Amino acid sequence: MRSNGQPVYNFCVTVDDATMQISHVIRAEEHLPNTLRQALIYKALGFAMPSFAHVSLILAPDRSKLSKRHGATSVGQYKNMGYLPQAMVNYLALLGWGDGTENEFFTIDDLVQKFTINRVNKSGAVFDATKLKWMNGQHLRSFPHDELIKAFEDRWTDTGILQESESGFAKEAAELLKDGIDLITDADAALTNLLSYPLHTTLSSEEAKPVVQDKISEVAWSLISAYDSGELGQALAEGRDGWQKWVKGFGKSIKRKGKGLFMPLRVLLTGKLHGPDMGGSIALIHKAGVCCAVTPQSNFVTLDERFRMLKDVDWESLAKEQETPAVPAAAS
Secondary structure, eight states: OOTTSOOOHHHHHHHHHHHTTOOEEEEEGGGHHHHHHHHHHHHHHTOOOOEEEEEOOEEOTTSSBOOGGGSOOSHHHHHHTTOOHHHHHHHHHHSSOOOSSSOOOOOHHHHHHHOOGGGOOSSOEEOOHHHHHHHHHHHHTTSOHHHHHHHHHHHHHHTTSBSOTTSHHHHHHHHHHGGGOSSGGGHHHHHHHHHOOOHHHHHTSSTTHHHHHTTHHHHHHHHHHHHHTTHHHHHHTTHHHHHHHHHHHHHHHTTOOTHHHHHHHHHHHHSSSOOSOHHHHHHHHHHHHHHOOBOGGGOOOOHHHHHHHHHHOOHHHHHHHTOOOOOOOOOO
16 A cells, blocks of 8 residues: 555556456556566455466657657547547557458457467567558448448538538538548548639649640630530539530540540649549539538638639730740750
């Protein structure tokens, strides 16, 4: 007992484990000295002795002892960051253990059946935050379809991005974005990014140079004409199928196909060079403008606003800015 009357750690854990009938105690090698003391307490109190095993420490990427300076250290912190309990258990089980196959995805039931202390490595295992996030994504996408979709819907309404969790918009957004989301907390950024329109930033970027130099202005004015005539809007009202039919005809009309067609269209309509399926993205952006599901904090830019911005672009000046300077001829 301590001087304040409180029992010491080794006495507490021994009594606690014994009264819960714990049969196996598996913990870090740091507890080796405690195990000897606890064994004496088990004997003194007449409790049945459990089996003890000690595993190597979990190390930081620099192979030092994992600590707060390396990031989150408690299960509660990881929960708040959006990590699933089953993903955390799966990942921690693989730190220094494997079932002898290439498989890395295990449910808790799988681990109950397959885990054996004999396959635990004696050397320390390095904690890889990137691998943990990937693992979480695997578990997230293993949810039953309806459960996964509802998780995204609930998240977006809870954080105030969407007004209606039961809208068709939320379901379509979840379907479109789910494969690129590893943490449920990342769903917010995925949706707001889809709804945003950083056109000018993208057009002036180095990465966009090849697209701009490929006469993007010609595609822009043809696209504006299709929108002003109502042709594009009618196609998008039919969803992704309507878009696919329309874009095929549009490509023929301007004599473009493949990257020469879809890269400028992605930039002009989404304001980005990369993203999820373009047909699904454009159909969803159109739907967001008519279903009133999104809130002001989503930073949504409607199609009408996007086309007003396209009309205001000085395409001639932009093309000159993005021209590749001629390389001076070498002196003879």
